[in-house]
Amino acid sequence: MTQHEQNTPDGQLSPDNPATRHPKVSPPEQHQSEPGLDVKTDPVPDIGLDSYVGTGRLQGAKALVTGGDSGIGAAVAVAFAREGADVAIAYLPAEEEDAQRVVKAIEEAGQKAVALPGDLMDADYRTSVVDDAAQQLGGLTILVNNAGKQVVSESLEELTDEQVAATFQINILSMFTLSRAALRHMGPGSTIINTTSIQAYSPSPTLLDYASTKAAINNFTKGLAQQVAEKGIRVNAVAPGPVWTVLQVSSGQPKEKLPKFGHDAPIGRAGQPVEMAPAYVFLASPESSFVIGETLNANGGDPTP
Numbered sequence: 457m458t459q460h461e462q463n464t465p466d467g468q469l470s471p472d473n474p475a476t477r478h479p480k481v482s483p484p485e486q487h488q489s490e491p492g493l494d495v496k497t498d499p500v501p502d503i504g505l506d507s508y509v510g511t512g513r514l515q516g517a518k519a520l521v522t523g524g525d526s527g528i529g530a531a532v533a534v535a536f537a538r539e540g541a542d543v544a545i546a547y548l549p550a551e552e553e554d555a556q557r558v559v560k561a562i563e564e565a566g567q568k569a570v571a572l573p574g575d576l577m578d579a580d581y582r583t584s585v586v587d588d589a590a591q592q593l594g595g596l597t598i599l600v601n602n603a604g605k606q607v608v609s610e611s612l613e614e615l616t617d618e619q620v621a622a623t624f625q626i627n628i629l630s631m632f633t634l635s636r637a638a639l640r641h642m643g644p645g646s647t648i649i650n651t652t653s654i655q656a657y658s659p660s661p662t663l664l665d666y667a668s669t670k671a672a673i674n675n676f677t678k679g680l681a682q683q684v685a686e687k688g689i690r691v692n693a694v695a696p697g698p699v700w701t702v703l704q705v706s707s708g709q710p711k712e713k714l715p716k717f718g719h720d721a722p723i724g725r726a727g728q729p730v731e732m733a734p735a736y737v738f739l740a741s742p743e744s745s746f747v748i749g750e751t752l753n754a755n756g757g758d759p760t761p
């Protein structure tokens with residue numbers, strides 16, 4: 457029996473039961489310095505490499521996914537490719553090993569992959585990454601603003617202005633720059649999807665900077681959605697709950713909380729990145745044409761406003 461199977465309530469994984477479709481992880485205490493690597497996380501987050509099956513819902517689409525090397529962004533990039541999209545991923549240079557795993561999966565799906573390493577703290581990179589993606593993909597129809605920084609801080613006293621500024625720059629300010637650039641390339645049928653969080657409504661006392669950016673992302677999504685709807689461009693958001701990713705082990709949670717990460721969600725476990733991907737596929741595909749300015753919560757059952 458694998459560690460995963462032992463962790464499920466009845467010792468078995470069952471694809472028909474959402475509670476036991478994926479393992480209930482009880483990760484050992486561990487730490488990686490930011491941004492960390494999926495491939496070094498224990499257990500390795502499930503980005504759908506062995507499980508996500510596409511049905512051609514994004515044929516011909518051209519997508520840029522920020523933070524597409526690992527976790528939720530990687531699962532989205534893999535799913536988009538298997539749905540028929542060409543996919544560019546943006547990520548930090550230190551994440552090349554994770555990024556190459558995703559590039560390989562996109563190519564194995566028969567789609568074009570574009571790798572765009574760089575730091576969203578760097579103004580030159582921020583202003584050029586979308587144009588580079590569009591140029592190399594031959595257009596842009598989907599932007600997923602997913603890159604994020606989450607670092608716990610016990611008190612406001614401990615939380616530095618430098619950290620607050622970086623969290624805001626990466627999580628929300630970059631969305632203004634990247635979305636503005638993307639809209640220059642986009643026509644009717646294009647979509648922007650922003651990753652927010654349950655933290656937007658239920659902030660942890662130790663994530664003041666992070667949680668406030670996530671609330672801002674919801675608001676930005678609803679405002680921009682109204683601005684561009686008439687052009688036939690839709691803007692929406694996905695709000696994940698606890699999802700097992702390297703973000704949590706690179707200072708996103710106090711180490712001692714990792715073994716029970718996600719256990720108090722109504723479904724009884726943390727989600728896996730692959731479980732987030734269908735929400736992004738739905739919002740990116742033409743079938744969600746009347747869904748605009750919406751935040752789709754994928755959080756294992758916690759009530760949201």
Ligand code: NAD
Nearest residue numbers: 523526527528547575576602603604653696698699701703
């Ligand atoms: P992750 O660490 O796998 O992904 C985050 C990515 O952000 C990194 O891979 C990195 O490429 C990118 N990033 C961080 N700093 C950057 C910078 N300075 N420049 C460029 N890129 C940078 O973790 P994840 O959990 O998959 O996070 C993806 C998104 O999901 C984030 O926006 C996060 O806030 C959000 N989210 C995660 C959870 C969760 O429980 N894991 C819950 C709610 C929301």
Ligand code: MG
Nearest residue numbers: 491525526551
């Ligand atoms: Mg990463």
